Amino acid sequence: MSASIRSATVRFGDTVALADVTVDIPDGRIVAVVGGDGAGKSTMLRALAREVALDSGILRSPSKSDIGYLPAGPGSWAALTVRENLDFVAGIYGLSGPELTERREAMIERAGLAIAADRVAAALSGGMRRKLAAAMAMIHRPTLLILDEPSTGVDPVSRIDLWRMISETAADGAAVIMSTTYLDEAERAAHLVILDDGHILTQGSFDDVRDGFDGTVTHGPDPVRAEWSWRRGRERHEYWPPGSQPDQNVQAIGAPDLEDIVIALSLRRQLTTGADR
Structure with a gap:
Protein backbone atom coordinates (compact mmCIF):
# COMPACT_ATOMS: atom_id res chain seq x y z
CA MET A 1 0.00 0.00 0.00
CA SER A 205 -16.02 0.42 -6.42
CA PHE A 206 -18.69 2.00 -8.59
CA ASP A 207 -20.68 -1.23 -8.37
CA ASP A 208 -20.35 -1.19 -4.55
CA VAL A 209 -21.51 2.43 -4.36
CA ARG A 210 -24.45 1.79 -6.67
CA ASP A 211 -25.48 -1.45 -4.96
CA GLY A 212 -25.16 0.11 -1.50
CA PHE A 213 -27.33 3.11 -2.33
CA ASP A 214 -30.61 2.98 -0.42
CA GLY A 215 -33.79 4.92 -0.87
CA THR A 216 -35.53 5.84 -4.12
CA VAL A 217 -34.92 8.49 -6.77
CA THR A 218 -37.96 9.61 -8.74
CA HIS A 219 -38.44 11.88 -11.74
CA GLY A 220 -41.24 14.12 -12.86
CA PRO A 221 -42.02 17.61 -14.19
CA ASP A 222 -42.45 19.20 -10.75
CA PRO A 223 -40.99 18.45 -7.30
CA VAL A 224 -43.14 17.18 -4.47
CA ARG A 225 -40.65 18.33 -1.80
CA ALA A 226 -38.45 21.02 -3.35
CA GLU A 227 -35.68 20.71 -0.74
CA TRP A 228 -35.15 17.05 -1.71
CA SER A 229 -35.12 17.67 -5.47
CA TRP A 230 -32.76 18.85 -8.19
CA ARG A 231 -33.01 19.56 -11.90
CA ARG A 232 -31.84 17.03 -14.49
CA GLY A 233 -32.45 18.35 -17.98
CA ARG A 234 -36.11 19.25 -18.32
CA GLU A 235 -37.16 17.14 -15.33
CA ARG A 236 -36.86 17.28 -11.57
CA HIS A 237 -35.31 14.34 -9.78
CA GLU A 238 -36.21 13.77 -6.14
CA TYR A 239 -34.74 11.60 -3.39
CA TRP A 240 -36.90 9.58 -1.00
CA PRO A 241 -34.77 8.21 1.88
CA PRO A 242 -35.39 4.73 3.27
CA GLY A 243 -38.70 4.60 5.11
CA SER A 244 -40.33 7.37 3.07
CA GLN A 245 -43.03 6.62 0.51
CA PRO A 246 -42.65 8.23 -2.94
CA ASP A 247 -45.58 10.32 -4.06
CA GLN A 248 -47.94 8.54 -6.46
CA ASN A 249 -47.59 11.35 -9.02
CA VAL A 250 -43.88 10.71 -9.65
CA GLN A 251 -42.12 7.75 -11.24
CA ALA A 252 -39.21 5.87 -9.68
CA ILE A 253 -35.90 5.58 -11.53
CA GLY A 254 -34.88 1.95 -11.64
CA ALA A 255 -31.11 2.41 -11.32
CA PRO A 256 -29.94 5.93 -10.35
CA ASP A 257 -26.71 6.99 -12.03
CA LEU A 258 -23.70 8.31 -10.17
CA GLU A 259 -24.81 11.94 -10.46
CA ASP A 260 -28.13 11.15 -8.81
CA ILE A 261 -26.39 9.11 -6.10
CA VAL A 262 -23.90 11.88 -5.27
CA ILE A 263 -26.60 14.56 -5.08
CA ALA A 264 -29.01 12.36 -3.11
CA LEU A 265 -26.43 11.38 -0.49
CA SER A 266 -25.29 14.98 -0.13
CA LEU A 267 -28.88 16.17 0.33
CA ARG A 268 -29.57 13.46 2.89
CA ARG A 269 -26.57 14.50 4.96
CA GLN A 270 -27.44 18.20 4.79
CA LEU A 271 -31.14 17.81 5.52
CA THR A 272 -30.87 15.15 8.23
CA THR A 273 -27.91 16.65 10.10
CA GLY A 274 -28.55 20.34 9.53
CA ALA A 275 -25.11 20.69 7.91
CA ASP A 276 -24.39 24.15 6.51
CA ARG A 277 -23.27 24.68 2.93
Missing part, protein backbone atom coordinates in the same frame (compact mmCIF):
# COMPACT_ATOMS: atom_id res chain seq x y z
CA SER A 2 1.70 3.19 -1.19
CA ALA A 3 -0.47 5.66 0.68
CA SER A 4 -3.40 6.02 3.05
CA ILE A 5 -4.98 8.37 5.52
CA ARG A 6 -6.68 7.07 8.65
CA SER A 7 -9.20 9.00 10.74
CA ALA A 8 -7.80 12.20 9.23
CA THR A 9 -9.08 15.57 10.39
CA VAL A 10 -7.90 18.92 9.03
CA ARG A 11 -9.07 22.31 10.34
CA PHE A 12 -8.53 25.79 8.99
CA GLY A 13 -9.47 27.99 11.91
CA ASP A 14 -13.08 27.18 12.78
CA THR A 15 -13.65 25.34 9.50
CA VAL A 16 -13.33 21.54 9.46
CA ALA A 17 -12.07 20.72 5.97
CA LEU A 18 -11.74 16.96 6.60
CA ALA A 19 -13.62 15.10 9.31
CA ASP A 20 -12.40 11.64 10.33
CA VAL A 21 -11.59 10.58 6.76
CA THR A 22 -10.07 7.17 5.97
CA VAL A 23 -8.97 6.27 2.43
CA ASP A 24 -6.50 3.71 1.05
CA ILE A 25 -4.66 4.21 -2.25
CA PRO A 26 -3.35 0.80 -3.37
CA ASP A 27 -0.42 0.33 -5.73
CA GLY A 28 -1.51 -0.04 -9.35
CA ARG A 29 -5.01 1.34 -8.77
CA ILE A 30 -6.84 4.59 -9.48
CA VAL A 31 -8.89 6.18 -6.70
CA ALA A 32 -11.33 8.90 -7.81
CA VAL A 33 -12.63 11.54 -5.41
CA VAL A 34 -15.85 13.41 -6.22
CA GLY A 35 -17.93 16.00 -4.43
CA GLY A 36 -19.15 19.57 -4.75
CA ASP A 37 -17.25 22.77 -4.06
CA GLY A 38 -15.99 22.81 -0.49
CA ALA A 39 -16.29 19.04 -0.15
CA GLY A 40 -12.66 18.67 0.97
CA LYS A 41 -11.23 17.08 -2.18
CA SER A 42 -8.24 19.40 -2.59
CA THR A 43 -7.51 19.36 1.15
CA MET A 44 -7.32 15.56 1.15
CA LEU A 45 -5.02 15.54 -1.88
CA ARG A 46 -2.79 18.24 -0.39
CA ALA A 47 -2.56 16.25 2.84
CA LEU A 48 -1.43 13.18 0.90
CA ALA A 49 1.10 15.36 -0.94
CA ARG A 50 2.43 16.54 2.44
CA GLU A 51 1.37 20.11 1.67
CA VAL A 52 -1.15 20.24 4.53
CA ALA A 53 -0.62 18.81 8.02
CA LEU A 54 -3.27 16.70 9.70
CA ASP A 55 -4.71 17.99 12.96
CA SER A 56 -5.35 14.39 13.93
CA GLY A 57 -5.17 10.99 12.29
CA ILE A 58 -2.46 9.01 10.54
CA LEU A 59 -0.88 9.75 7.16
CA ARG A 60 1.01 7.09 5.24
CA SER A 61 2.58 8.60 2.16
CA PRO A 62 5.93 8.35 0.33
CA SER A 63 8.60 11.00 0.62
CA LYS A 64 8.11 14.02 -1.62
CA SER A 65 10.69 12.72 -4.08
CA ASP A 66 8.42 9.73 -4.76
CA ILE A 67 5.23 11.80 -5.15
CA GLY A 68 3.94 13.31 -8.37
CA TYR A 69 1.52 16.14 -7.58
CA LEU A 70 -0.59 18.09 -10.03
CA PRO A 71 -2.48 20.89 -8.24
CA ALA A 72 -5.48 22.71 -9.64
CA GLY A 73 -4.47 25.39 -12.12
CA PRO A 74 -2.05 25.47 -15.06
CA GLY A 75 0.68 23.45 -13.34
CA SER A 76 3.47 24.70 -15.61
CA TRP A 77 5.62 27.80 -16.13
CA ALA A 78 4.13 30.01 -18.84
CA ALA A 79 7.42 31.42 -20.14
CA LEU A 80 9.13 28.03 -20.55
CA THR A 81 8.69 25.70 -23.52
CA VAL A 82 7.26 22.20 -23.15
CA ARG A 83 10.75 20.70 -23.12
CA GLU A 84 12.08 23.34 -20.71
CA ASN A 85 9.23 22.73 -18.28
CA LEU A 86 9.91 19.00 -18.30
CA ASP A 87 13.68 19.49 -18.03
CA PHE A 88 13.30 21.81 -15.06
CA VAL A 89 11.03 19.45 -13.11
CA ALA A 90 13.11 16.39 -14.02
CA GLY A 91 16.23 18.17 -12.77
CA ILE A 92 14.57 18.81 -9.41
CA TYR A 93 14.18 15.04 -9.05
CA GLY A 94 17.80 14.39 -9.97
CA LEU A 95 17.37 13.30 -13.58
CA SER A 96 20.03 14.37 -16.04
CA GLY A 97 21.82 13.39 -19.22
CA PRO A 98 20.52 10.60 -21.47
CA GLU A 99 18.04 9.40 -18.83
CA LEU A 100 16.40 12.81 -18.66
CA THR A 101 16.28 13.10 -22.46
CA GLU A 102 14.75 9.65 -22.83
CA ARG A 103 12.04 10.25 -20.25
CA ARG A 104 11.28 13.76 -21.50
CA GLU A 105 10.79 12.65 -25.09
CA ALA A 106 8.74 9.64 -23.98
CA MET A 107 6.42 11.88 -21.94
CA ILE A 108 6.08 14.34 -24.82
CA GLU A 109 5.05 11.47 -27.08
CA ARG A 110 2.62 9.99 -24.54
CA ALA A 111 1.00 13.38 -24.03
CA GLY A 112 0.64 14.04 -27.75
CA LEU A 113 2.75 17.19 -27.47
CA ALA A 114 5.39 16.47 -30.12
CA ILE A 115 4.09 19.21 -32.44
CA ALA A 116 4.31 21.73 -29.59
CA ALA A 117 7.48 20.59 -27.84
CA ASP A 118 9.32 23.88 -28.47
CA ARG A 119 6.32 26.12 -27.88
CA VAL A 120 6.10 28.13 -24.65
CA ALA A 121 3.40 26.93 -22.26
CA ALA A 122 1.55 30.24 -22.47
CA ALA A 123 0.95 29.57 -26.17
CA LEU A 124 -0.56 26.12 -25.64
CA SER A 125 -4.25 25.35 -25.72
CA GLY A 126 -5.87 24.61 -22.37
CA GLY A 127 -5.89 20.88 -23.06
CA MET A 128 -2.24 20.82 -24.15
CA ARG A 129 -1.14 22.80 -21.12
CA ARG A 130 -2.96 20.44 -18.77
CA LYS A 131 -1.38 17.43 -20.46
CA LEU A 132 2.02 19.08 -20.04
CA ALA A 133 1.33 19.57 -16.34
CA ALA A 134 0.37 15.90 -16.00
CA ALA A 135 3.54 14.86 -17.80
CA MET A 136 5.57 17.02 -15.41
CA ALA A 137 3.99 15.20 -12.44
CA MET A 138 4.77 11.81 -13.99
CA ILE A 139 8.24 12.26 -15.47
CA HIS A 140 10.16 10.96 -12.42
CA ARG A 141 7.98 7.83 -12.21
CA PRO A 142 6.47 8.50 -8.78
CA THR A 143 5.11 5.70 -6.64
CA LEU A 144 2.17 7.96 -5.70
CA LEU A 145 0.53 10.21 -8.29
CA ILE A 146 -1.88 12.89 -6.99
CA LEU A 147 -3.98 14.81 -9.50
CA ASP A 148 -6.37 17.62 -8.56
CA GLU A 149 -9.07 17.80 -11.25
CA PRO A 150 -6.62 17.14 -14.09
CA SER A 151 -9.24 17.27 -16.86
CA THR A 152 -11.50 20.13 -15.74
CA GLY A 153 -12.10 22.48 -18.66
CA VAL A 154 -10.16 20.25 -21.04
CA ASP A 155 -11.48 19.38 -24.51
CA PRO A 156 -12.79 15.82 -25.06
CA VAL A 157 -9.79 14.65 -27.10
CA SER A 158 -7.31 15.88 -24.49
CA ARG A 159 -9.41 14.23 -21.77
CA ILE A 160 -8.94 10.90 -23.54
CA ASP A 161 -5.17 11.50 -23.76
CA LEU A 162 -5.03 12.42 -20.07
CA TRP A 163 -6.99 9.38 -18.98
CA ARG A 164 -4.70 7.14 -21.04
CA MET A 165 -1.63 8.70 -19.39
CA ILE A 166 -3.15 8.20 -15.94
CA SER A 167 -4.18 4.61 -16.67
CA GLU A 168 -0.73 3.75 -18.00
CA THR A 169 0.88 5.18 -14.87
CA ALA A 170 -1.33 2.98 -12.68
CA ALA A 171 -0.64 -0.03 -14.91
CA ASP A 172 3.08 0.56 -14.32
CA GLY A 173 2.45 0.08 -10.59
CA ALA A 174 1.93 3.59 -9.22
CA ALA A 175 -0.84 4.37 -6.75
CA VAL A 176 -3.03 7.10 -8.26
CA ILE A 177 -5.57 9.35 -6.58
CA MET A 178 -7.41 12.04 -8.49
CA SER A 179 -10.29 14.39 -7.92
CA THR A 180 -12.60 14.90 -10.86
CA THR A 181 -15.73 16.78 -11.85
CA TYR A 182 -16.44 14.23 -14.59
CA LEU A 183 -18.44 11.34 -13.20
CA ASP A 184 -17.77 9.12 -16.21
CA GLU A 185 -14.09 9.25 -15.22
CA ALA A 186 -14.95 8.43 -11.62
CA GLU A 187 -16.95 5.39 -12.73
CA ARG A 188 -13.87 3.98 -14.50
CA ALA A 189 -11.71 4.21 -11.36
CA ALA A 190 -11.06 1.11 -9.25
CA HIS A 191 -12.25 2.91 -6.13
CA LEU A 192 -14.61 5.83 -5.71
CA VAL A 193 -14.77 8.24 -2.76
CA ILE A 194 -17.74 10.62 -2.40
CA LEU A 195 -17.05 13.59 -0.13
CA ASP A 196 -19.38 16.25 1.21
CA ASP A 197 -18.36 19.06 3.55
CA GLY A 198 -15.28 17.11 4.67
CA HIS A 199 -17.18 13.87 5.37
CA ILE A 200 -17.10 10.65 3.38
CA LEU A 201 -20.63 9.79 2.30
CA THR A 202 -19.67 6.45 0.79
CA GLN A 203 -16.74 4.75 -0.93
CA GLY A 204 -15.94 1.57 -2.82
Whole structure:
Protein backbone atom coordinates (compact mmCIF):
# COMPACT_ATOMS: atom_id res chain seq x y z
CA MET A 1 0.00 0.00 0.00
CA SER A 2 1.70 3.19 -1.19
CA ALA A 3 -0.47 5.66 0.68
CA SER A 4 -3.40 6.02 3.05
CA ILE A 5 -4.98 8.37 5.52
CA ARG A 6 -6.68 7.07 8.65
CA SER A 7 -9.20 9.00 10.74
CA ALA A 8 -7.80 12.20 9.23
CA THR A 9 -9.08 15.57 10.39
CA VAL A 10 -7.90 18.92 9.03
CA ARG A 11 -9.07 22.31 10.34
CA PHE A 12 -8.53 25.79 8.99
CA GLY A 13 -9.47 27.99 11.91
CA ASP A 14 -13.08 27.18 12.78
CA THR A 15 -13.65 25.34 9.50
CA VAL A 16 -13.33 21.54 9.46
CA ALA A 17 -12.07 20.72 5.97
CA LEU A 18 -11.74 16.96 6.60
CA ALA A 19 -13.62 15.10 9.31
CA ASP A 20 -12.40 11.64 10.33
CA VAL A 21 -11.59 10.58 6.76
CA THR A 22 -10.07 7.17 5.97
CA VAL A 23 -8.97 6.27 2.43
CA ASP A 24 -6.50 3.71 1.05
CA ILE A 25 -4.66 4.21 -2.25
CA PRO A 26 -3.35 0.80 -3.37
CA ASP A 27 -0.42 0.33 -5.73
CA GLY A 28 -1.51 -0.04 -9.35
CA ARG A 29 -5.01 1.34 -8.77
CA ILE A 30 -6.84 4.59 -9.48
CA VAL A 31 -8.89 6.18 -6.70
CA ALA A 32 -11.33 8.90 -7.81
CA VAL A 33 -12.63 11.54 -5.41
CA VAL A 34 -15.85 13.41 -6.22
CA GLY A 35 -17.93 16.00 -4.43
CA GLY A 36 -19.15 19.57 -4.75
CA ASP A 37 -17.25 22.77 -4.06
CA GLY A 38 -15.99 22.81 -0.49
CA ALA A 39 -16.29 19.04 -0.15
CA GLY A 40 -12.66 18.67 0.97
CA LYS A 41 -11.23 17.08 -2.18
CA SER A 42 -8.24 19.40 -2.59
CA THR A 43 -7.51 19.36 1.15
CA MET A 44 -7.32 15.56 1.15
CA LEU A 45 -5.02 15.54 -1.88
CA ARG A 46 -2.79 18.24 -0.39
CA ALA A 47 -2.56 16.25 2.84
CA LEU A 48 -1.43 13.18 0.90
CA ALA A 49 1.10 15.36 -0.94
CA ARG A 50 2.43 16.54 2.44
CA GLU A 51 1.37 20.11 1.67
CA VAL A 52 -1.15 20.24 4.53
CA ALA A 53 -0.62 18.81 8.02
CA LEU A 54 -3.27 16.70 9.70
CA ASP A 55 -4.71 17.99 12.96
CA SER A 56 -5.35 14.39 13.93
CA GLY A 57 -5.17 10.99 12.29
CA ILE A 58 -2.46 9.01 10.54
CA LEU A 59 -0.88 9.75 7.16
CA ARG A 60 1.01 7.09 5.24
CA SER A 61 2.58 8.60 2.16
CA PRO A 62 5.93 8.35 0.33
CA SER A 63 8.60 11.00 0.62
CA LYS A 64 8.11 14.02 -1.62
CA SER A 65 10.69 12.72 -4.08
CA ASP A 66 8.42 9.73 -4.76
CA ILE A 67 5.23 11.80 -5.15
CA GLY A 68 3.94 13.31 -8.37
CA TYR A 69 1.52 16.14 -7.58
CA LEU A 70 -0.59 18.09 -10.03
CA PRO A 71 -2.48 20.89 -8.24
CA ALA A 72 -5.48 22.71 -9.64
CA GLY A 73 -4.47 25.39 -12.12
CA PRO A 74 -2.05 25.47 -15.06
CA GLY A 75 0.68 23.45 -13.34
CA SER A 76 3.47 24.70 -15.61
CA TRP A 77 5.62 27.80 -16.13
CA ALA A 78 4.13 30.01 -18.84
CA ALA A 79 7.42 31.42 -20.14
CA LEU A 80 9.13 28.03 -20.55
CA THR A 81 8.69 25.70 -23.52
CA VAL A 82 7.26 22.20 -23.15
CA ARG A 83 10.75 20.70 -23.12
CA GLU A 84 12.08 23.34 -20.71
CA ASN A 85 9.23 22.73 -18.28
CA LEU A 86 9.91 19.00 -18.30
CA ASP A 87 13.68 19.49 -18.03
CA PHE A 88 13.30 21.81 -15.06
CA VAL A 89 11.03 19.45 -13.11
CA ALA A 90 13.11 16.39 -14.02
CA GLY A 91 16.23 18.17 -12.77
CA ILE A 92 14.57 18.81 -9.41
CA TYR A 93 14.18 15.04 -9.05
CA GLY A 94 17.80 14.39 -9.97
CA LEU A 95 17.37 13.30 -13.58
CA SER A 96 20.03 14.37 -16.04
CA GLY A 97 21.82 13.39 -19.22
CA PRO A 98 20.52 10.60 -21.47
CA GLU A 99 18.04 9.40 -18.83
CA LEU A 100 16.40 12.81 -18.66
CA THR A 101 16.28 13.10 -22.46
CA GLU A 102 14.75 9.65 -22.83
CA ARG A 103 12.04 10.25 -20.25
CA ARG A 104 11.28 13.76 -21.50
CA GLU A 105 10.79 12.65 -25.09
CA ALA A 106 8.74 9.64 -23.98
CA MET A 107 6.42 11.88 -21.94
CA ILE A 108 6.08 14.34 -24.82
CA GLU A 109 5.05 11.47 -27.08
CA ARG A 110 2.62 9.99 -24.54
CA ALA A 111 1.00 13.38 -24.03
CA GLY A 112 0.64 14.04 -27.75
CA LEU A 113 2.75 17.19 -27.47
CA ALA A 114 5.39 16.47 -30.12
CA ILE A 115 4.09 19.21 -32.44
CA ALA A 116 4.31 21.73 -29.59
CA ALA A 117 7.48 20.59 -27.84
CA ASP A 118 9.32 23.88 -28.47
CA ARG A 119 6.32 26.12 -27.88
CA VAL A 120 6.10 28.13 -24.65
CA ALA A 121 3.40 26.93 -22.26
CA ALA A 122 1.55 30.24 -22.47
CA ALA A 123 0.95 29.57 -26.17
CA LEU A 124 -0.56 26.12 -25.64
CA SER A 125 -4.25 25.35 -25.72
CA GLY A 126 -5.87 24.61 -22.37
CA GLY A 127 -5.89 20.88 -23.06
CA MET A 128 -2.24 20.82 -24.15
CA ARG A 129 -1.14 22.80 -21.12
CA ARG A 130 -2.96 20.44 -18.77
CA LYS A 131 -1.38 17.43 -20.46
CA LEU A 132 2.02 19.08 -20.04
CA ALA A 133 1.33 19.57 -16.34
CA ALA A 134 0.37 15.90 -16.00
CA ALA A 135 3.54 14.86 -17.80
CA MET A 136 5.57 17.02 -15.41
CA ALA A 137 3.99 15.20 -12.44
CA MET A 138 4.77 11.81 -13.99
CA ILE A 139 8.24 12.26 -15.47
CA HIS A 140 10.16 10.96 -12.42
CA ARG A 141 7.98 7.83 -12.21
CA PRO A 142 6.47 8.50 -8.78
CA THR A 143 5.11 5.70 -6.64
CA LEU A 144 2.17 7.96 -5.70
CA LEU A 145 0.53 10.21 -8.29
CA ILE A 146 -1.88 12.89 -6.99
CA LEU A 147 -3.98 14.81 -9.50
CA ASP A 148 -6.37 17.62 -8.56
CA GLU A 149 -9.07 17.80 -11.25
CA PRO A 150 -6.62 17.14 -14.09
CA SER A 151 -9.24 17.27 -16.86
CA THR A 152 -11.50 20.13 -15.74
CA GLY A 153 -12.10 22.48 -18.66
CA VAL A 154 -10.16 20.25 -21.04
CA ASP A 155 -11.48 19.38 -24.51
CA PRO A 156 -12.79 15.82 -25.06
CA VAL A 157 -9.79 14.65 -27.10
CA SER A 158 -7.31 15.88 -24.49
CA ARG A 159 -9.41 14.23 -21.77
CA ILE A 160 -8.94 10.90 -23.54
CA ASP A 161 -5.17 11.50 -23.76
CA LEU A 162 -5.03 12.42 -20.07
CA TRP A 163 -6.99 9.38 -18.98
CA ARG A 164 -4.70 7.14 -21.04
CA MET A 165 -1.63 8.70 -19.39
CA ILE A 166 -3.15 8.20 -15.94
CA SER A 167 -4.18 4.61 -16.67
CA GLU A 168 -0.73 3.75 -18.00
CA THR A 169 0.88 5.18 -14.87
CA ALA A 170 -1.33 2.98 -12.68
CA ALA A 171 -0.64 -0.03 -14.91
CA ASP A 172 3.08 0.56 -14.32
CA GLY A 173 2.45 0.08 -10.59
CA ALA A 174 1.93 3.59 -9.22
CA ALA A 175 -0.84 4.37 -6.75
CA VAL A 176 -3.03 7.10 -8.26
CA ILE A 177 -5.57 9.35 -6.58
CA MET A 178 -7.41 12.04 -8.49
CA SER A 179 -10.29 14.39 -7.92
CA THR A 180 -12.60 14.90 -10.86
CA THR A 181 -15.73 16.78 -11.85
CA TYR A 182 -16.44 14.23 -14.59
CA LEU A 183 -18.44 11.34 -13.20
CA ASP A 184 -17.77 9.12 -16.21
CA GLU A 185 -14.09 9.25 -15.22
CA ALA A 186 -14.95 8.43 -11.62
CA GLU A 187 -16.95 5.39 -12.73
CA ARG A 188 -13.87 3.98 -14.50
CA ALA A 189 -11.71 4.21 -11.36
CA ALA A 190 -11.06 1.11 -9.25
CA HIS A 191 -12.25 2.91 -6.13
CA LEU A 192 -14.61 5.83 -5.71
CA VAL A 193 -14.77 8.24 -2.76
CA ILE A 194 -17.74 10.62 -2.40
CA LEU A 195 -17.05 13.59 -0.13
CA ASP A 196 -19.38 16.25 1.21
CA ASP A 197 -18.36 19.06 3.55
CA GLY A 198 -15.28 17.11 4.67
CA HIS A 199 -17.18 13.87 5.37
CA ILE A 200 -17.10 10.65 3.38
CA LEU A 201 -20.63 9.79 2.30
CA THR A 202 -19.67 6.45 0.79
CA GLN A 203 -16.74 4.75 -0.93
CA GLY A 204 -15.94 1.57 -2.82
CA SER A 205 -16.02 0.42 -6.42
CA PHE A 206 -18.69 2.00 -8.59
CA ASP A 207 -20.68 -1.23 -8.37
CA ASP A 208 -20.35 -1.19 -4.55
CA VAL A 209 -21.51 2.43 -4.36
CA ARG A 210 -24.45 1.79 -6.67
CA ASP A 211 -25.48 -1.45 -4.96
CA GLY A 212 -25.16 0.11 -1.50
CA PHE A 213 -27.33 3.11 -2.33
CA ASP A 214 -30.61 2.98 -0.42
CA GLY A 215 -33.79 4.92 -0.87
CA THR A 216 -35.53 5.84 -4.12
CA VAL A 217 -34.92 8.49 -6.77
CA THR A 218 -37.96 9.61 -8.74
CA HIS A 219 -38.44 11.88 -11.74
CA GLY A 220 -41.24 14.12 -12.86
CA PRO A 221 -42.02 17.61 -14.19
CA ASP A 222 -42.45 19.20 -10.75
CA PRO A 223 -40.99 18.45 -7.30
CA VAL A 224 -43.14 17.18 -4.47
CA ARG A 225 -40.65 18.33 -1.80
CA ALA A 226 -38.45 21.02 -3.35
CA GLU A 227 -35.68 20.71 -0.74
CA TRP A 228 -35.15 17.05 -1.71
CA SER A 229 -35.12 17.67 -5.47
CA TRP A 230 -32.76 18.85 -8.19
CA ARG A 231 -33.01 19.56 -11.90
CA ARG A 232 -31.84 17.03 -14.49
CA GLY A 233 -32.45 18.35 -17.98
CA ARG A 234 -36.11 19.25 -18.32
CA GLU A 235 -37.16 17.14 -15.33
CA ARG A 236 -36.86 17.28 -11.57
CA HIS A 237 -35.31 14.34 -9.78
CA GLU A 238 -36.21 13.77 -6.14
CA TYR A 239 -34.74 11.60 -3.39
CA TRP A 240 -36.90 9.58 -1.00
CA PRO A 241 -34.77 8.21 1.88
CA PRO A 242 -35.39 4.73 3.27
CA GLY A 243 -38.70 4.60 5.11
CA SER A 244 -40.33 7.37 3.07
CA GLN A 245 -43.03 6.62 0.51
CA PRO A 246 -42.65 8.23 -2.94
CA ASP A 247 -45.58 10.32 -4.06
CA GLN A 248 -47.94 8.54 -6.46
CA ASN A 249 -47.59 11.35 -9.02
CA VAL A 250 -43.88 10.71 -9.65
CA GLN A 251 -42.12 7.75 -11.24
CA ALA A 252 -39.21 5.87 -9.68
CA ILE A 253 -35.90 5.58 -11.53
CA GLY A 254 -34.88 1.95 -11.64
CA ALA A 255 -31.11 2.41 -11.32
CA PRO A 256 -29.94 5.93 -10.35
CA ASP A 257 -26.71 6.99 -12.03
CA LEU A 258 -23.70 8.31 -10.17
CA GLU A 259 -24.81 11.94 -10.46
CA ASP A 260 -28.13 11.15 -8.81
CA ILE A 261 -26.39 9.11 -6.10
CA VAL A 262 -23.90 11.88 -5.27
CA ILE A 263 -26.60 14.56 -5.08
CA ALA A 264 -29.01 12.36 -3.11
CA LEU A 265 -26.43 11.38 -0.49
CA SER A 266 -25.29 14.98 -0.13
CA LEU A 267 -28.88 16.17 0.33
CA ARG A 268 -29.57 13.46 2.89
CA ARG A 269 -26.57 14.50 4.96
CA GLN A 270 -27.44 18.20 4.79
CA LEU A 271 -31.14 17.81 5.52
CA THR A 272 -30.87 15.15 8.23
CA THR A 273 -27.91 16.65 10.10
CA GLY A 274 -28.55 20.34 9.53
CA ALA A 275 -25.11 20.69 7.91
CA ASP A 276 -24.39 24.15 6.51
CA ARG A 277 -23.27 24.68 2.93
